[in-house]
Amino acid sequence: MIMKKRMKWTGAFIFICMLVLIARLADIQLINTESFGGENVNLIEESVGQRTQEVMIDDGRGRFVDRNLLPVGNFQEPKLVLFPFLKNIEWPKEKLAQITGYSAFALKNMLEDADKPLIMGSAEGITLTESQMDTINDLEIPGVFAIYQQAKKKDEAANHIIGITGESPDVLRERYPDKKELSSKTQVGFTGLEKAFDEFLLPDAETKLLYHVDGDGNPLFGINVKYIANANPFYPVSVKTTIDSRIQKMADAIVTRYGIKKGGLVLLDAETSEVLAMVSKPALERSDSGSHINHMLTPQIPGSVFKTVIAAAAIESGLKLKNSYNCQLDMYGEHDDDSDMGILNFERSFARSCNYTFTTTADELIKKDKKTIEEFAGKLGLTEKNGWSGNVFHYNQFRQFPEEKSPSIWDDPRDKGAFRAVAQTAIGQKNVRVTPLAAANMMATIARGGEKKQVKIADSILYKNGTTMFAFPDQDMEGDGISPYTASKLQHLLRLVVTDKDGTGRRFQSLPFEVSGKSGTAETGHDTVHKWFAGYFPSNNPKYALAVVELDTQSETSSANSIFYDVAAELSRLENASTR
Template sequence: MLEALLKKKNNDGPFRYLYWVIILVFAVLTIRLMWLQLVRGEYYNSLAEGNRLRAVPLAAMRGVMYDRNGQILVGSRPSFMATYVPSQGSMTEDELYTLSRLLNVPEEKLREKTAKIKSSYVPTVLAADLTQDIVTRIEERRNELPGISVDVQPIRYYPYDMMAAQIFGYVGQIDEEELEQLQGEESVSGITQIGRAGLEAYYDSLLRGKDGSRQVEVDASGSPVKELERKSPVDGHNIHLTLDLNLQKALESAMDAQIASGVGTSGIAAVAIDPNTGAVLAMASRPAYNPNWFTRGITEAEWRQINDNPNHPMENRVIAGEYPPGSTFKLVTGAAALELKKVTPDEMIFDSGRHWLVDMRNAGGEALGWINFTEALAKSDNVYFYEIGRRVGIDKLEEYAKMFGMGKPTGIALHGEEAGLVASEAYKEKNFHQDWYLGDTFNSAIGQGFQLVTPLQAAMMVSEVANGGIQYRPFIVSRIDNLDGTPYKIFAPEQVGTLEVSKSTLDLIREGMRNVAEESGTAGSLFAGFPVQVAGKTGTAENFSGRDHGWFVAYAPYDHPRIVIAVLTEQGGFGASSSGPIVKTMLEEFFHVGAYALKADGSANKSE
């Protein structure tokens, strides 16, 4: 008996090892099951739900931009967009090929977009603003394109195309990196459009609103079957601008007319200001671009048209273009000389055609003989201003230029404003390691040499002369609304300083500017018979890389200023002929010349 048991025990040896192997396998499976269900259960449950449920984002309507009279300048409209959420791994080459043909989007572009996808829950916009034909073709082949959806979402719309493009800026689709940065705000999704430039960028957080979502049940191909839950989006804040739509149209039409005639093809910048508040009435830069291109997804050809243009269509020249002020700077030189008693209003200075100390001459080689201050300003006589610049000296010229606001940004609520440059001995020494000469002072006194201003700075300088020395911060947004239409924020005129120049000096400068637009002035022929008395100043600024730039700055009416205009035409030559017609067109629109009769104070009544 004992021998039989021992024999059996010895025979069970191999099975004993199999027994322990089976126990080990069951132990591993049990531990794995506990890991999947207890530790990672919530994660895998969400994946399973993700195969059945999907959150479809609902884009918020961006806030509307209105002009000062309530006209819509920038809005949004419904559009079809194609989005992609991976449902069965990456998109195949066949699917890319099919989708490329349906959307009219290059395969490479689609491949780049899908390659950047990090989440299987966040939709990626492949194409926006689809036509009805494209939508129909996609729906017909829906089964071949898993993860593709077509939804109706609001899209940014610029009804006037290129008008004020550099002011409004443009919007673009949010990318993965930006989405991660903004996700904490709980207001963005993969279909969000964010501001990239101009006011769209400056006020993006207010204009954008908060995206919503709807949870839908989907089938195996990812197509929605039933909506289960919805969170409505919250629209963005509406913004009211100080711009006047009709004046803006007139400005840009006049700019385009000059370009069509061959003047200003390199670039034009223009701005109109209310001198009594600092409100921007119109602002434009040429060349320009169409921000609608970016809204729907810019094509390679459109991008090349912008990017390859050597004149930089996306630059807002009004705030970012820095130019020698030319003879418009004579307002500053004159103010300094009169205030410092370096010249009296009636003192006659002899112009022989060249200065007697340095052989520097008038631009046209003319000699005007004995002239006083207002005559010299009206005729833009260089020799006269060389002399009073010599008397004032570069240090005081620098001081007065800064007093007028040169050399620092105006503070307008737009990104990219430049500061310009005020000429000084220190600047030349630091940057060129050279001594300062009398000829440098002469150049500075007539707005040449190292002096640089933006067109907006030039407008604000004239505004200070026109309104009696009040320095305002220019502004372009007058009000931001709450969702119910009540004011969220109101922007009132902001005085930032007072020009320390006497009324008598400003009166003399204004008189000289008035004479510019009269028969004997440099713009007399342009404004002959004009029903509003205009005060202006022409300027021709040397440009070492081409033809001279043309300036015209003006305000009107002379006795009761209501509008200030500054126009710079790159390589336009004489300011009266290149920039003057643009100024005149704007004044005709502003005062309704031809359709209105004007009171003595410059206000308008309809003609009978």
């Protein structure tokens, strides 16, 4: 009796185990074949991967070009591909050696240890011309190919702009739950334009060389290598940026030369507010998450650059300005032993950046209207994000700069009733935070006579065949701007910063371009300062608006001024060279 019970229980246990095993097999082979386990492993892909060797020529992801349609962030690198089965057959190694300059003996030795395709380019000492590539492919040697392989530029000057991609099945499924056809190895954008345009850049098909092997790595279907190409005439797309590659490389080289550890620059087309170049330091390193921050899109303490807002408010509100201000006094009206400015009028106060003039002016303005400072900051585009946003297909608010952060003027409205808080705000301290992008765009706005425009960094999305999928229109920023009269007065003040014999921008007098702008030194409260210079040039016919900032520096001298100077000088040289 006991034996029968044991047999029943044993049989039931075995039956349950069989059911569990069958369920597990069904889960693996039928149900979750494309998303197995906690890591969503694609079992079909892994199975195919075990019996194939492949060389990815192009993963099919879209790419970026500059305003002249030159590649940005990626390039086509010539590569020589040798498949491992070559070590088991006779093939004309000597002919290949004659073309490449790589010895036949070296090629043979490399193949002996190869268990996957060898991909050889400049890093391996093989630099192929287009003619050499054609000659290699004309030999029609099985397992030998000369290809152009899509690659990322490691030292690309625009890396912060373009951004980082990587594999993340979780992010992929979260962003695109309906795109079941996408491989778990599909690259997604994590920063920069790669993130902004990610859905447009997703691959339609890959281009690769494919070779089937058995369990020992031997040819499964002979020695034929299959070429799988993307035949779609529309994809992958290209995002045509507004960047000028020549200018971008030049700007990055100048910022690097001055050893800026943190900071950078934004250079805009003054007529359109299109980004010509943008540099952020520290340089982008995939392994260093701190370097992923684009400081040009992050609000910073602007210092005296913000006095431009106070000047605009005083001019447009009709405030009666004094004939003289005692610039021997500090920002709070107390005697300052370190100041030797003396008595200045409003114009020279702006040129020499006298704090007392602007703190007392701000105090008068705010007593008349507590909203004056933020109102005119808004009229100059400093109270909202400046990057292009709008409707693009099913996106209601597509942003070209998804990492751009919002600026701020006041943290506590009660500060408007405290003179010392108003004084600090007037000179761009306290809670004032402005992105370098917005500072450059403010200068472009003034240069245009007060017309506010959103900043563009992408001109259009182009199909593979060159036709336009979508063109990003120029768009005005929301809200009122300053009047043309106020803009004209600000242009005069910004020019005085350079032409006044004691102006903070007087060193720019020796440039080929006439420069207008405003300097700024912002105290951070951590024994460091932010050094700024923002302006536009040529003053009489503005083409460029430029903001440069060195963040968290302890240096007495301003690298920001030096970088501004060198960029303007180099742009003049480039313009002269192009007209010859």
